[in-house]
Amino acid sequence: MGDLTLPHIPALGPAALTRVRQLEAVARALPASVKATIHTWHTLHAGLYARTIRIPSGVMITGVLIKIPTLLVIDGDALVDIGAAEPLRLSGYQVLPASAGRKQVIVALTDVHMTMLFPTQARTVEEAEREFTDEADILLSRQDPRLNTTAITEAP
Secondary structure (H helix, E strand, O other), rough: OOOOOOOOOOOHHHHHHHHHHHHHHHHHHHHHHOOOOOOOOEEOOOOOEEEEEEEOOEEEEEEEEOOOOOEEEEEEEEEEEOOOOOEEEEEEEEEEEOOEEEEOOOOOOOOEEEEEEEEOOOOOOHHHHHEEEHHHHOHHHHOOOHHEEEEEOOOO
């Protein structure tokens, strides 16, 4: 079986992280009337946490600083800032390794579904969120509980 060369979502360097944080501050200051509604689907099952969002076409979001490695599943067409000179364009269905230390800017060119997965012993969504980021308080899923769908099944 041959090796496949897949895109990889790397950790951001200090300069790129500063740039994302500056953009995030500008976006946070925008009025609520121009911000997209992002629903989050959470699944805790068999020792895995899966977190899925749908980003509408034309919407830009910034993510929190992720402190653990995960898998990232993307379906759609998006530009992803990975700290390089040019954003990474992802099209179609992709399953990508994603490093700890990343904080992305994502621009959805079409409707995009993204799912982040990682192994966990968490029993609640809040525990899982604290496990993957120290910025859980700014997660969109924490802003409006009505925009969350949660399924917790078997314990690990």
